[in-house]
Structures are given as C-alpha cells and as structure tokens.
Amino acid sequence: MWWAEVLYPSLLICVSFGALLLVAVGSSYVWLVWLGKRATKCPECGKSGAGELVESTVTDLRARTEWRTRIGLFRQDVSPTQVLEETCEDHFKCCHCGHEWTKTTQWTRRPPERKQASPEEKKARVFPARR
Numbered sequence: 001m002w003w004a005e006v007l008y009p010s011l012l013i014c015v016s017f018g019a020l021l022l023v024a025v026g027s028s029y030v031w032l033v034w035l036g037k038r039a040t041k042c043p044e045c046g047k048s049g050a051g052e053l054v055e056s057t058v059t060d061l062r063a064r065t066e067w068r069t070r071i072g073l074f075r076q077d078v079s080p081t082q083v084l085e086e087t088c089e090d091h092f093k094c095c096h097c098g099h100e101w102t103k104t105t106q107w108t109r110r111p112p113e114r115k116q117a118s119p120e121e122k123k124a125r126v127f128p129a130r131r
C-alpha cells in the first residue's frame with residue numbers, strides 16, 4: 001500500500017525526534033539538579049546538597065538608569081530603563097554536620113522588553129479620543 005511507504009518513515013522520524021527531545025529534557029533536568037546540589041555544597045564536610053537555606057536577607061538595593069538603544073530600519077530609539085541591583089545574603093546550615101555559612105549573591109532585574117508601539121497607538125497617545 002502507498003500510504004504505508006509514507007507513514008512508516010515519517011513515524012520513524014517522529015519517534016527519533018521524540019527520543020532526542022526526551023534526552024535533551026532529561027539531561028537538562030539532571031544538570032539543573034547537579035547545579036542545585038553544587039550550589040548548596042557544605043564547605044566544611046564537602047557533602048553536596050547538604051546546605052539548607054535558613055535565612056535570606058537583602059543587604060543592598062540600588063536603582064540605576066540604563067540607556068537602551070533600539071536600532072530600527074529608519075531611525076534609532078534611545079530610551080531610559082530602570083534597573084534594580086539587589087545584593088542578598090543567604091545563610092545556609094549543613095544538615096549533615098551543622099556547619100553554618102553565608103553566601104552573597106547579586107541579582108540584576110530589568111523590566112521586560114516592551115513591544116514597539118504601532119503608529120496607531122502612538123497617534124492615540126498624542127491625540128486621545130474625545131468623549
């Protein structure tokens with residue numbers, strides 16, 4: 001039958017892509033678990049994944065202005081963006097030996113990229129509709 005000649009190869013391709021996808025998802029999961037265990041490794045006894053987060057405090061919070069440049073087809077837009085820089089102190093305790101330690105991490109938070117306003121939206125902003 002003609003459809004079997006088309007169906008079986010396409011089924012084979014689908015199954016191999018599915019297997020590839022499963023391997024990719026599985027290996028990223030294992031990698032993330034490994035990263036988490038490495039991040040909470042006790043510096044005293046060396047047990048990975050033994051550190052439990054006891055407390056997390058924000059020690060520094062700064063806001064600064066960053067200038068974003070968007071290069072369009074005919075013009076270039078430069079717009080200010082508020083960026084928050086947060087410094088956290090995480091206190092860990094080893095559930096294996098009881099050792100306590102502190103880790104300092106820094107986060108930078110940027111607001112999500114806004115989509116470019118369409119000419120109609122810009123016009124509506126400048127000339128609001130009368131009621």
Ligand SMILES: [Zn+2]
Nearest residue numbers: 042045094097
């Ligand atoms: Zn320990």
